[in-house]
Amino acid sequence: MTLKEIKDKLVNGDLWSFINPEANKDIHPSEVAEILDKLPADTALSSFIAFPDKKKVLLFPYVDHFLQHKIIKGVDKEQAAYILNHLSSTDRYSFFISLSPLDRSKYLEYLDDDHKKATQDTLGLPRQSIARLCNTDFATIKADMTIAQANEHLRKHHKDSDTANVIYVVDDKGKLIDDIPVRRLVLNEPTKHIKDIMDGVVIKLNIKDKTDEAISMFKQYDRNVLPVTNDDNLLIGVVTIDDIMDVTEQRNTRELQRFGGLESLEYPYVKTPIFSLIKKRGGWLIVLFLSEMLTATAMGYFQDEIATAVVLALFVPLVISSGGNSGSQAATLIIRAMAVKELGLKDWWYVMKRELFSGFCLGVILGTIGFLRIAAWQKLGWYDYGNNWQLMGIVIFFSLIGIIMWGTLSGSMIPMILKKFKLDPATSSAPFVATLVDVTGLVIYFSIAAVILQDTLLKHHH
Template structure:
């Protein structure tokens, strides 16, 4: 603006009167947000008494933003943040960074096995239900991971905060019902087609089995989207890092509850028939 302005203009006419500073004890994310919101190439850094200490340039902030993005991506993948380049990190140190979350997730998946144990009798009575367990729980995990990634990314760039939780919930309920309906229709259609190809597997109750699969997918996908979208906001409210609610963690949580939803729907449609 200064170079392109008319020589007759005074400096105070070109001056940006907004007083924007960074404090020496501000978090790096605060600096990143200040640059993003104010479109500056440099900002002054001041002490608590507002004495100038130095400046921070956009180059510094971009480097920090890249570091934080890499850290969040690693956490979302279910590992601790790497503090060294991957190829330069000692193998045992890399092992320690990865094994912790894997153990936690493995212990979480044990609850899935426990939940299946509760429904052992039902599986024995209607073995056909077991065929769709991977389909049901993976659909819930996928939608939960998808929702979690979207919300964490939106929070990282400042598009939403905790105060937007109700709007997020409403949107995800609608999204969950829409996505679940699409997958439910596909699942129902799959059962009906395969029942014609393999009639011995489904018997004479393919329609009820199809309804069980279809409505289970709606319920599991709805639960997955709600869990994936709300968990980052809850963790943020508790002062934890939202990236910790990584896709694997959400998927593990939804796996357990997905089984309960699936067999509850099966009871509703098949009680007294196959169960």
């Protein structure tokens, strides 16, 4: 059955193909969730409600938060409690963290005592803490068991889950000794002891680690699941690669949105109400607009020069946008390099030297093009820059060098300064850097013009 056929059935309310287990052996819950997410909210909700309870629990973690909220609000209390209590600890936490504080306290009451306490404890942890991603559902065995005994123990005491791909060897106190992939249990003789197949290498996270550290550990060691211990080496839980990928995606989305000069969105773009979208974008636009007003102030300060040499005003957009663009480029490169840990604060001098040199070279390239553009228009008779057109070309040449160097310097240093003050570098969004460079760029441009043109174009004014 193709996804299109499924979608048609869903839209037409014909859900039998999902409810009938024979018909959907080959369909993963994530594929069904993808279809539900694209349907109108009410259709998606009624489709979800028609599933058997076990399927609901399987499907719930895969639908987006917007639909999750609608489902829990839309089903009766018993049903909502059943779903929330049967989720894995990380999926349950992911749902609760997405709620408003009011809804959070309301739905916490739906949980049984153990789940409620565990969820409240997790919600109380710092936002970046690895403990928030900890899945407490993991399988353990002892080193002195034979493989046959270990298999029997696992069959009796552990349910099938994505965390069961790796089995943990612990001592009597629950301290972590080693981790063993399930394949090693399968491929060795049943009479062998667990301690004979251990390799003694255990990669683990500490409960105090931040999610950033976990992300780099997963990358470095190429693992699908990592154990989490406390300072005493007690095994507390495990973190799976899919949870880490979710966090990475959320973080990247948030940073990209902030970088574009808007507050991050709670829901996907298509599900965000239009007025909420306007509010998220408006705040930054007002701040940037007020900042850009300084551009008008700067131009007002140089109005005599502009009145005397009107030709100067022609090049304002050209010169200014180059500075803003080079600043945005530098900010993008540095923020990304800091996010993937290529650069740290201690590298500021290295970054500054590189960006100043890059800015100088880029400025010379663009300045040369600017000079040639003036020369070409003058010679071809498309525009008359007057007798002193060479001086005008020189002003543009040096202004572009100065402004682009200033742009690359600002763009690269502002994220580092923000990081130094424990602020999110992503908020030094491209528009923010561009605005700063616009205002200062004007001052650089007119100052260079005043020096170079003072004996010619601007002479009458003096």
